[in-house]
Amino acid sequence: MNWITDYVPPKIKSFFQRREMPENLWHKCDSCGQMLFHRDLAEALNVCTSCGHHMAITPRERFHALFDHGAFSEVQVPEALADPLHFRDEKRYTDRMKDARRKTGENEAMLVAKGTIYGLQTVCAGQDFSFMGGSMGMHVGNALLAAADAAVEARAPLVVFAAAGGARMQEGILSLMQMPRSTIAVAQVKDAGLPFVVVLTNPTTGGVTASYAMLGDVHIAEPDALICFAGPRVIEQTIRETLPEGFQRSEYLLDHGMIDRVVKRGEMREELGRILRLLMGLPPAVHGELPPPPPESAKAAPVKAEKPTREDG
C-alpha cells in the first residue's frame, strides 16, 4: 500500500480507491514483490511472471486449466456433520466456517471434479488452501472417498492436488480419523488397479502429508513447495538447530527420495496427461485439433500423433 491508504482518512480513502484502483487489479508476488497485473497472473496460473514463484491457486482455477477445454463436472461429496464437537476457541467453529464460505465462495476445503485430460477420463480432487488453510476435516475425507468411488466407477485414474496446513483442529479426533479414512480411499483406487497420482503443492504438511499425500503411485511436486510432517518452526523449537537452506522444499525432498518429480504448474497438464496414459497402457495423447471422428469408428485403431503442436487448452 502507499501513503494515501496509510494517511488519508477513511472516507476520502474509499473515494480514492473506488475511482483509482480496485485493489484486485494488481497482485504482489509473495516472493519477489513484483506487482503483477491480475490478468497476466491468472493466465500464468498464479505463477509469478517475474520470478517463477508458485502462489496459491484454487482447485476451480486449477481444474479449468487442467481439463480439456476447461470443462469438468463436479463430483458431489456427501455432507459431513457440522461442528460435531461444538468447538469454540476465540471464535466459534461455525462462524469460522461461515467466514471461509463467504470469503471463498466455496463450500469446503476440497473440490472433486471429473473430466478429461487429453481425452482420458480422470477424477481430480483439489485441496483449497484459501479455505481454512485447506485443513483436513471430515469433508476432505468424504471428498476423497467420493473421488475414489467416482474413479473406480469410471475406471479412471485419480489425481489429488494436496495443499493443507494439516488437520482441521476444530473437528478434534474426527479430523485425525481422516488419516485412515483417506487411506481407505487410496486403497480402493489401488485395489481397482487404477493409478493414484499425488501433486504436492505449497504447503502440504502434517496429517495430510502423513496419509494420502505420501501414498501415490507417483509423487509430483510444484517447485519450492513446503512439504513436511512437522513444520520447520516446530523442529527448530524442538532441536534448537538451524535448518539447512531449502529444507523441506520440493527440491530437497526430491534429493532425499521422497518425491518423483518437480514440475512447474504450467507444465502440469502435459505431465499428468503423459504419466496417466503411460500407467493406463494407452497410446500417446494427440496434440492439437483433430477432425471430428466419424461417428461409428470412433473407437477404432489408435490415432497416430500428428506433429506435436501447442495444445489448445
Add this chain to the structure above:
Amino acid sequence: MRNYLDFEKGIAELQGKAEELRAMARQNPNLKVEAEADQLESRAAEMLRDLYHGLSAWQKCQVARHPDRPHALDFIRALFTEYTPLAGDRNFAEDHAIVGGLARFRDRPVVVMGNEKGHDTQTRLERNFGMARPEGYRKAIRLMQMADRFQLPVITLIDTPGAYPGKGAEERGQAEAIARSTEACLALRAPIVSVVIGEGGSGGAVALATANRIAMLEHAVYSVISPEGCASILWKNAEKMKEAAQALRLTAQDLKALGVVDRVIEEPLGGAQRDRSLAIARTGDAIAAMLSELDGQSASDLKAGRRRKFLQMGTKALA
C-alpha cells in the same frame, strides 16, 4: 516416593501429615495419634475419589502423562509370555521408541507392539520420550506384514506424545512412514486391536491404532494435536492449554461417545499410576474380550470390518 500432580496437592498434604504423625508415633510409642492419622488418610481418599470422578480434560492429559503410569513394556511384561522383541527396520536403524515382537497372549501366539516412553532419565532419552522416527513405523510395518503372513493377531499399545519432529526424521520420510504404517494396519488380514494406555498423540498414534477394535484407559487421551500446540495455534497463546484440552474433546469418554473408541477400561481409583497391576490386569481382560469378538472372522471380514468402522466415523455428534 510418589509423584503428585499439581492438582493433587491437597491430597499430598493430607497424606504427608498422616505419614508424619505415624513417624512421630513410631519414635514415641506414648503418642496416641493413630486415630488422627487414619482420619487424615480417609479424608485424603475421599478427596481423591471426588477429584478423579470429575477430572477436567487438561487434568486427564496430566494423568495420561504421569511418570508413574505403567508404560508399554510394563504391560507387555505382565500380560504376555515368551515376549521376543524383534528389532530394526532393515533399512536404517532400530528405533527404541517403538517396541515390539512375538509373544504369547493367554496361550495364543501374537505380535505385540507399543510406544515406549521410558521410566527414568536414561531410558527416557534412550526411548526418545516415546517419539518414534520413521524407522519405528517401518519396523511396525514389517511386524504387521509378518503377522499377516502367519495370521497372528496384532496388539498395539499406544502411548506417545507424537511422532518425532526432527531434521533427520523429516529427511528420512516421517510422513511417508506414518502413512504406510496406517496403510499396513488397514491391509492386515489378521485381527488388530489397540489400547490407548496413556497419550494418543496424533498421526504418531493413528499409525499403530487403525484397528478392528480400539480401547482406551479411563484417563488416557487421544487427540489430533496436543492441547499446548492447539492453544498456541488457535488461541495464539500456549498457556490456554486448559481451554484447548476442553475444546478438543480428547478424553476416553468423549471418544467413546463419538464412536471412535469401542470401550473404556476403568482405572483404579486415583488413576493407573496408583495401582499399576490392577490397571494392567483390567487391560489384559479388555484385550482378551476384543480379540474374542473377532474370533472366527475371515481375513476378508476383518479387513472389510475395519474399513467399515473407520468409514462410519463422523456420523455421531457430541451432545
